[in-house]
Amino acid sequence: QVQLVESGGVLVKPGESLRLSCAASGFNFGDFYMGWIRQAPGKGLEWISYMTVSGTSIYYADSVKGRFTISRDNGKNLLFLQMDSLTADDTAVYYCARDWRASGWFDSWGQGTLVTVSS
Amino acid sequence: EVVMMQSPATLSVSPGERATLFCRANESVSNSVSWYQQKPGQAPRLLMYGVYIRATGIPARFSGSGSGTEFSLTISSLQSEDAATYYCQQYKKWPPLTFGGGTKVEI
Numbered sequence: 001q002v003q004l005v006e007s008g009g010v011l012v013k014p015g016e017s018l019r020l021s022c023a024a025s026g027f028n029f030g031d032f033y034m035g036w037i038r039q040a041p042g043k044g045l046e047w048i049s050y051m052t053v054s055g056t057s058i059y060y061a062d063s064v065k066g067r068f069t070i071s072r073d074n075g076k077n078l079l080f081l082q083m084d085s086l087t088a089d090d091t092a093v094y095y096c097a098r099d100w101r102a103s104g105w106f107d108s109w110g111q112g113t114l115v116t117v118s119s
Numbered sequence: 120e121v122v123m124m125q126s127p128a129t130l131s132v133s134p135g136e137r138a139t140l141f142c143r144a145n146e147s148v149s150n151s152v153s154w155y156q157q158k159p160g161q162a163p164r165l166l167m168y169g170v171y172i173r174a175t176g177i178p179a180r181f182s183g184s185g186s187g188t189e190f191s192l193t194i195s196s197l198q199s200e201d202a203a204t205y206y207c208q209q210y211k212k213w214p215p216l217t218f219g220g221g222t223k224v225e226i
Contacts, residue, residue, distance in 0.1 A: 044218055047216040047217065059214040059215075
């Protein structure tokens with residue numbers, strides 16, 4: 001059974017940094033491309049980052065480019081999102097998700113972790 | 120950037136009725152559209168990909184159609200458990216991957 005479990009979401013102040021983790025189980029993590037999608041309170045879904053298995057291709061939304069860094073540890077079945085220079089606009093539930101066919105759509109999602117940026 | 124626009128924003132339907140949700144792209148995305156269902160407090164769940172291919176475990180009452188810039192998701196006979204917000208997403212021209220703003224289905 002595919003399972004994705006995000007962690008690391010907390011309350012931080014503007015300008016601070018945070019690293020989110022996503023623990024994968026139930027499938028061969030090293031075979032799948034992965035992404036991060038976020039959802040601000042009461043708002044829709046916003047894709048923010050994506051990476052291939054080996055990291056040869058990494059993509060970011062303009063809203064986070066230069067501030068966020070996606071990475072993964074295939075040996076430990078972990079996906080990460082390093083978030084720097086956080087602002088109130090980054091307040092959201094952050095989901096990690098699996099791209100089943102390396103196509104850009106996501107067949108499995110974690111339950112999400114809430115990041116709140118507030119002074 | 121491909122912009123995905125969904126309509127209506129909210130749809131109120133009675134149980135057993137048919138519901139059709141619409142999604143329009145500002146440029147052609149061929150058949151590279153997926154649909155997700157999100158219930159309050161839950162993560163999104165994949166419903167459809169490739170416009171009309173149902174994901175594993177999705178009931179046959181869900182169907183997708185369209186191509187190019189116009190797409191739709193139809194729920195043929197609404198059940199109470201179908202109350203949710205539905206999002207379309209394009210994956211033809213990216214980055215960025217883009218989602219529509221969502222349609223909330225009320226039953």
